[in-house]
Amino acid sequence: xxxxxRVVILACGFLALPVISPSAWxxxxxxxxxxxxxxxxxxxxxxxxxxxxxxxxxxxxxxxxSQTGFLMEALYRLRNDANVTCNLFGGLRYWYEKAPAxxxxxxxxxxxxARKDYVRPRDDAHITEAYLxxxxxxxxxxxxxxxxxxxxxxIVRTADVVNPLDLRYAVPGIDFWEELKRGLWMxxxxxxxxxxxxxxxxxxxxxxxxxxxxxxxxGTHWGLSPAETSPNPGRIFGYGHWLLEKMRRDSxxxxxxxxxxxxxxxxxxxxxxxxxxxxxxxxxDTATADPARSxxxxxxxxxxxxxxxxxxxxxxxxxxxYRVFRYKRYRVFGGTAQTVVEWLRxxxxxxxxxxxxxxxxxxxxxxxxxxxxxxxxxxxxYGFGVSCSDKFKVPYLTHAFFxxxxxxxxxxxxxxxxxxxxxxxxxxxxxxxRIGDSHASMIIWNLIQPIKYQIWTFVFAGFYNxxxxxxxxxxxxxxxxxxxxxxxGAAIFGYRSASAKYAYHDKDSILLRxxxxx
Amino acid sequence: xxxxxxxxxxxDAMHTQKLQSFFLFLFILLNAGxxxxxxxxxxxxxxxxxxxxxxxxxxxxxxGKRIDGRNIDLVADLLPESFVEIYxxxxxxxxxxxxxxxxxxxxxxxxxxxxxYAATRTHAPHIALEPDxxxxxxxxxxxxxxxxxxxxxxxxxxxxFNTHGDSCFYQRTGYNIVPARTVEKVxxxxxxxxxWVHRVDVDPLPFFSDNPKRLARSTFYHMHSPPxxxxxxxxxxxxxxxxxxxxxxxxxxAFRRIQRISTKQRTDSIDGTDLIYDDEYGWDGxxxxxxxxxxxxxxxxxxxxxxxxxxxxxxxxxxxxxxRRERFKTYVVDVYNKDPHYIYAKRVWYIxxxxxxxxxxxxxxxxxxxxxCFENLTDDVPHGAHQTKNFIVGSHYVDFQRVHAGTWxxxxxxxxxxxxxxxxxxYNLQKGGY
Numbered sequence: 047x048x049x050x051x052r053v054v055i056l057a058c059g060f061l062a063l064p065v066i067s068p069s070a071w072x073x074x075x076x077x078x079x080x081x082x083x084x085x086x087x088x089x090x091x092x093x094x095x096x097x098x099x100x101x102x103x104x105x106x107x108x109x110x111x112s113q114t115g116f117l118m119e120a121l122y123r124l125r126n127d128a129n130v131t132c133n134l135f136g137g138l139r140y141w142y143e144k145a146p147a148x149x150x151x152x153x154x155x156x157x158x159x160a161r162k163d164y165v166r167p168r169d170d171a172h173i174t175e176a177y178l179x180x181x182x183x184x185x186x187x188x189x190x191x192x193x194x195x196x197x198x199x200x201i202v203r204t205a206d207v208v209n210p211l212d213l214r215y216a217v218p219g220i221d222f223w224e225e226l227k228r229g230l231w232m233x234x235x236x237x238x239x240x241x242x243x244x245x246x247x248x249x250x251x252x253x254x255x256x257x258x259x260x261x262x263x264x265g266t267h268w269g270l271s272p273a274e275t276s277p278n279p280g281r282i283f284g285y286g287h288w289l290l291e292k293m294r295r296d297s298x299x300x301x302x303x304x305x306x307x308x309x310x311x312x313x314x315x316x317x318x319x320x321x322x323x324x325x326x327x328x329x330x331d332t333a334t335a336d337p338a339r340s341x342x343x344x345x346x347x348x349x350x351x352x353x354x355x356x357x358x359x360x361x362x363x364x365x366x367x368y369r370v371f372r373y374k375r376y377r378v379f380g381g382t383a384q385t386v387v388e389w390l391r392x393x394x395x396x397x398x399x400x401x402x403x404x405x406x407x408x409x410x411x412x413x414x415x416x417x418x419x420x421x422x423x424x425x426x427x428y429g430f431g432v433s434c435s436d437k438f439k440v441p442y443l444t445h446a447f448f449x450x451x452x453x454x455x456x457x458x459x460x461x462x463x464x465x466x467x468x469x470x471x472x473x474x475x476x477x478x479x480r481i482g483d484s485h486a487s488m489i490i491w492n493l494i495q496p497i498k499y500q501i502w503t504f505v506f507a508g509f510y511n512x513x514x515x516x517x518x519x520x521x522x523x524x525x526x527x528x529x530x531x532x533x534x535g536a537a538i539f540g541y542r543s544a545s546a547k548y549a550y551h552d553k554d555s556i557l558l559r560x561x562x563x564x
Numbered sequence: 565x566x567x568x569x570x571x572x573x574x575x576d577a578m579h580t581q582k583l584q585s586f587f588l589f590l591f592i593l594l595n596a597g598x599x600x601x602x603x604x605x606x607x608x609x610x611x612x613x614x615x616x617x618x619x620x621x622x623x624x625x626x627x628g629k630r631i632d633g634r635n636i637d638l639v640a641d642l643l644p645e646s647f648v649e650i651y652x653x654x655x656x657x658x659x660x661x662x663x664x665x666x667x668x669x670x671x672x673x674x675x676x677x678x679x680x681y682a683a684t685r686t687h688a689p690h691i692a693l694e695p696d697x698x699x700x701x702x703x704x705x706x707x708x709x710x711x712x713x714x715x716x717x718x719x720x721x722x723x724x725f726n727t728h729g730d731s732c733f734y735q736r737t738g739y740n741i742v743p744a745r746t747v748e749k750v751x752x753x754x755x756x757x758x759x760w761v762h763r764v765d766v767d768p769l770p771f772f773s774d775n776p777k778r779l780a781r782s783t784f785y786h787m788h789s790p791p792x793x794x795x796x797x798x799x800x801x802x803x804x805x806x807x808x809x810x811x812x813x814x815x816x817x818a819f820r821r822i823q824r825i826s827t828k829q830r831t832d833s834i835d836g837t838d839l840i841y842d843d844e845y846g847w848d849g850x851x852x853x854x855x856x857x858x859x860x861x862x863x864x865x866x867x868x869x870x871x872x873x874x875x876x877x878x879x880x881x882x883x884x885x886x887x888r889r890e891r892f893k894t895y896v897v898d899v900y901n902k903d904p905h906y907i908y909a910k911r912v913w914y915i916x917x918x919x920x921x922x923x924x925x926x927x928x929x930x931x932x933x934x935x936x937c938f939e940n941l942t943d944d945v946p947h948g949a950h951q952t953k954n955f956i957v958g959s960h961y962v963d964f965q966r967v968h969a970g971t972w973x974x975x976x977x978x979x980x981x982x983x984x985x986x987x988x989x990x991y992n993l994q995k996g997g998y
Binding site: 131133181186315388392525 | 740742747748749750752788789790791792794795808809811813817818819820821823824825826827828829831832833835836837838840907966968984986989990991994995998
């Protein structure tokens with residue numbers, strides 16, 4: 047009864063948003079147009095369609111995520127003439143995750159420390175970007191917190207290596223990259239040369255900022271369930287949290303001496319191909335465990351778990367002060383190419399490739415993610431994605447229902463391989479490897495069909511991995527005017543083999559999202 | 565030219581109809597003499613002097629009159645039939661309480677820029693059509709290639725060689741309208757256009773010699789709204805080679821990356837509007853993709869001197885009110901695409917013989933049924949090198965089968981503006997990407 051009431055209250059919050067009346071259709075311009083403000087307010091909800099039996103004790107309702115958030119971006123033009131442009135750009139955001147407030151059981155499943163970080167932004171997460179951008183002639187220098195995109199393909203990141211991701215609330219394919227990426231404080235310089243092919247040189251130097259990939263917290267929608275990773279659920283947080291929280295704590299943060307990242311990119315145009323070459327020397331966004339400390343660290347948790355099981359009391363172990371996880375340096379070489387193939391209906395073809403040199407991996411028995419780490423090794427890997435995008439007329443439907451707007455389809459084939467692989471190497475599950483496989487491949491698609499003058503849009507995104515993992519995401523969007531966008535979709539995850547279990551395999555959900563944009 | 569304009573304004577401002585008629589007659593006589601004596605013989609007026617006298621007599625009765633649903637029948641033969649129905653059925657098309665209305669204005673001849681005259685004088689005598697319909701030395705010539713056209717194709721080439729003052733800028737507000745529900749989506753964008761060949765007004769003439777990509781025309785768009793397109797920037801490159809598709813690059817702010825986009829599918833509708841990519845200006849594609857049949861002339865009421873600032877509209881309104889249309893003799897050209905599966909069976913252009921801008925377009929679907937009607941509203945806008953250049957300042961796009969419409973207002977329109985060629989580069993796209 048109360049669970050239903052909570053859903054009703056949340057739904058009312060959802061419906062209350064349209065009370066804000068649209069006052070203008072355009073961006074907000076102030077100070078004679080020098081200051082331009084854009085942004086959105088959004089309400090975002092995920093309803094789990096199938097909660098496994100053992101996890102139900104941590105859910106009083108199916109509402110797993112209910113977030114109210116806003117983003118305000120400001121562009122201030124300090125100087126804009128033929129010779130020099132000088133602009134300030136900043137993005138400010140805030141969110142409040144309401145689901146734990148409404149659902150006491152959900153709240154109980156999220157470890158206390160994680161909950162504090164989860165419900166609202168912490169540290170400088172309020173600031174998405176903040177930089178000064180100066181251009182003069184062929185030079186451009188950008189100073190400050192930035193999000194840089196070097197890739198071309200959808201859902202998987204191949205050459206797009208600069209900014210780490212925040213996967214606590216959103217996942218690729220469902221949300222825009224701009225909402226997933228964590229800005230980094232950096233210096234970025236660009237130079238447009240007059241050499242053949244008009245190469246554009248870009249250099250990035252990140253002098254000390256380090257952000258790790260934010261993985262979802264235990265007990266939250268995208269996170270592991272304590273029912274799965276805790277030996278005594280409800281009395282001790284799960285082993286997953288024990289590992290992930292320690293990874294967060296061991297993240298190096300600001301360090302001007304050791305944390306430098308250096309990136310180079312050249313962009314050019316030759317034989318009707320737009321190409322880039324990239325080089326990035328960086329600390330890995332994901333950690334590897336120190337084999338010498340990993341056993342003791344695990345033992346600490348095991349002891350606490352045993353105590354909890356024997357006493358039946360709530361026992362949460364204290365995190366040790368020593369460093370267990372390390373974010374090691376590696377280098378990425380890569381590139382992209384894109385062209386239009388006239389004789390193939392004018393379709394756009396994109397290629398993206400990388401070669402990772404010296405990426406660190408752990409070794410554990412059988413390559414199990416939660417296995418006992420006994421070694422750390424360096425391995426090279428390579429990968430590529432080839433994508434084709436085209437537009438199609440659907441007989442009868444395009445004219446009758448879609449206002450002559452063609453169907454847009456993009457299909458990407460992605461492949462990657464770890465060299466000198468052995469079965470004990472632990473691979474980040476987001477890379478799509480089956481345990482024991484040195485390689486992973488994926489077919490990724492994105493289909494967009496605007497309907498009725500783009501007031502409605504149907505999107506069908508997803509991927510299929512030949513090892514049986516798949517992700518399907520149909521979405522319908524309704525944007526009747528200049529500000530409101532209503533979206534409803536279903537995120538469906540699956541797998542066929544226990545050795546290729548998709549991390550989100552039990553996260554099937556209905557997505558409801560409404561945004562007021564300006 | 566300035567004197568002529570001032571004289572016309574003086575006449576137009578007169579309140580007494582008899583006085584107005586007298587001075588108008590005087591003005592015509594003077595104007596005829598001025599045109600013939602000083603200018604190269606482009607079409608300085610679409611009317612012969614006898615025809616013009618008839619028009620002026622008609623204007624004595626009609627100039628200044630407000631036309632709306634109650635009296636539209638009296639001028640119905642001077643408007644596309646479809647648009648007459650809009651005036652008669654305002655509720656269907658999202659009209660405000662007062663309905664739709666416009667005013668009749670006297671015909672004012674439009675003179676081309678001195679550059680256009682000079683280039684025509686230089687190049688036109690030497691221009692010839694190849695057997696495939698193309699123009700020999702296409703990229704090296706400028707001006708009006710066929711000052712006295714004899715076929716639909718020659719008219720089409722004249723349209724192609726109107727370089728909009730060699731470059732132009734406008735800030736466009738576009739309303740995409742569902743009139744029955746008076747619901748609309750508003751787009752706001754800045755646009756720059758640069759011609760690399762056929763240049764007549766701004767140095768270098770007649771083409772940029774440093775043109776390694778062999779561009780004919782480039783356009784840059786900076787979109788500000790609707791919000792999903794905020795700060796989206798793109799440019800389009802059209803090549804001299806007639807069989808080469810355009811290239812286009814886009815910075816889409818939500819993705820924060822530059823992507824090459826396909827331009828091959830020219831019949832795709834543009835962002836929920838009634839337009840396809842070929843529709844801008846009445847035709848936005850390679851000339852030789854169509855065949856053309858000149859059907860003669862037709863007098864229509866055309867908005868050739870539109871003060872777009874004074875145009876009035878409320879939300880959901882399919883057509884601008886308070887505009888002025890003048891009686892004008894257009895060239896009628898039937899346009900058939902060579903692709904048998906093309907989305908339109910036929911376009912009918914009503915083209916301005918003084919400027920070679922397409923003023924009205926009627927469109928028929930693949931079953932031959934009437935489908936859409938577009939109107940371009942023009943005005944004499946500032947030109948960087950000369951006083952003015954007649955150019956498009958607004959448009960009406962109406963889909964009569966789906967009862968859907970669009971209206972554009974082009975504000976701050978300038979032609980002959982200085983545009984750096986570096987604007988149409990990846991670097992420039994990157995620079996403004998926020």
